[in-house]
Every structure is written in C-alpha cells, then in structure tokens.
C-alpha cells in the first residue's frame with residue numbers, strides 16, 4: 386500500500402513509518418519538503434539496518450499536500466491543536482478512493498489531570514455549536530465522512546519505534562465504511578503484537594479518543610510508564 390503520513394516527521398509518524406516500511410511504500414509529509422526528505426533518509430537507514438534483505442518497502446519524504454496526493458491511505462499524525470490547519474489544504478488533493486486515518490487525540494492537561502477536549506464547531510451563522518471528536522471534525526474538513534477511519538489513539542509511539550520488540554496491545558478502530566475499516570485493520574495487524582477491534586461508526590470516535598487521557602491519568606497514579614490497552 387502507498388501510505389502518506391501527514392506529520393510523519395513526528396513521534397507517532399516515525400513509529401508507523403518504520404513498522405510499515407518493511408512491506409509498504411511510505412511517504413512522510415512535513416510542512417517543509419526539505420525536512421520530510423531528510424527525515425525519510427534517516428528512517429530509510431534505520432529500516433535497512435533493522436530489516437536487512439526483508440526490507441521490501443520504501444520511505445520518501447515531501448511536503449504534506451504532495452504526500453497526501455500520492456497516498457492510497459493518508460494518516461493524519463499532527464498535534465490536534467494544528468490538525469485542521471494541516472488538514473484543510475489536503476481537501477484539494479484527495480480523491481474519492483483515498484482513505485484518511487485520524488489518530489488524533491484532543492486533550493489538555495488541567496491541574497495535573499488530562500482531560501478529553503473535543504472540538505467546538507460553530508455553524509457559519511454563529512447560532513449553533515456542536516461538540517465533535519477529532520475524527521468527526523476531520524470528516525467535516527475532508528468530506529465524505531465515509532473516507533475517514535479513526536484509530537491508533539492508544540498506540541505508544543515509543544513502543545512502535547522500538548523495532549526489536551512486538552508492541553503487544555489492542556487497537557480499537559471506528560468508521561462508517563466497513564471495507565475501509567477492514568483494510569486499516571489488516572494494515573495495523575501487520576505490526577507485531579497488535580490486534581484490532583471494531584467499535585462502530587465514526588460517531589463513536591469520541592469514546593475511542595477519550596480513552597487516551599483516561600489511561601494516561603491512570604498511569605500517573607501507578608507504576609505504568611507506557612499504558613496500552615487490551616480487550617480481555
């Protein structure tokens with residue numbers, strides 16, 4: 386699969402790029418084409434050293450919109466605060482066949498407690514406000530909503546980037562188009578030690594996204610440094 390990762394130079398992007406590059410064509414997106422290309426070179430070296438002759442994919446890097454135009458899958462892996470500013474320009478380059486994966490968790494730390502902080506969407510007349518998850522907000526910016534799959538919110542970038550070990554966690558996905566969700570599910574399950582579950586349509590994304598601050602708060606009161614989830 387050709388996978389564009391918007392914000393691919395960041396922590397989550399690095400882990401996903403390195404894991405998936407073993408078998409897939411990765412295009413890292415960055416606000417700077419030069420940065421994207423330089424980081425892609427660095428990750429290519431790591432992938433070659435780690436996978437040796439089992440490395441059958443590739444990693445390239447460019448500016449975000451260029452990357453998005455080339456991906457069969459476009460992963461949004463930018464901080465939620467800048468999510469829509471990074472997503473908006475992609476509208477003009479995406480076609481109907483492309484899948485968009487939202488990994489974003491809108492959360493804030495208030496008085497040492499992490500809180501889920503969804504988007505407040507005000508309609509153009511200014512008379513109506515709705516509370517939307519990051520994935521639903523993305524669906525508004527990059528319609529149709531059926532192209533959006535939401536998941537990976539509870540993944541650990543650190544564990545993903547540690548290529549010597551399986552990640553050992555479950556990942557819950559949601560989305561309106563079952564064929565698109567199934568494609569993402571198969572891709573995510575290529576990461577050693579990861580199993581996926583389906584939670585329902587895109588409107589369940591707020592439930593998925595809010596699990597991240599929930600488990601981070603638990604971690605801050607326990608000895609778990611990198612909390613992950615498993616459905617048992």
Ligand SMILES: NC(=O)c1ccc[n+]([C@@H]2O[C@H](COP(=O)([O-])OP(=O)(O)OC[C@H]3O[C@@H](n4cnc5c(N)ncnc54)[C@H](OP(=O)(O)O)[C@@H]3O)[C@@H](O)[C@H]2O)c1
Pocket residue numbers: 391392393394395396397398414415416417420421461462463464465467471488489490491537538539540541542543
């Ligand atoms: N880190 C995790 O373990 C993890 C796990 C699950 C989900 N997530 C979600 O994944 C998303 C990315 O997380 P991350 O930890 O990978 O983020 P990050 O490392 O802080 O940033 C990712 C990339 O976003 C780009 N970016 C675009 N606009 C930006 C801005 N205004 N300020 C800073 N960077 C900007 C940067 O790339 P350029 O400078 O190259 O443009 C940066 O390298 C978040 O929405 C997060 O909720 C993260």
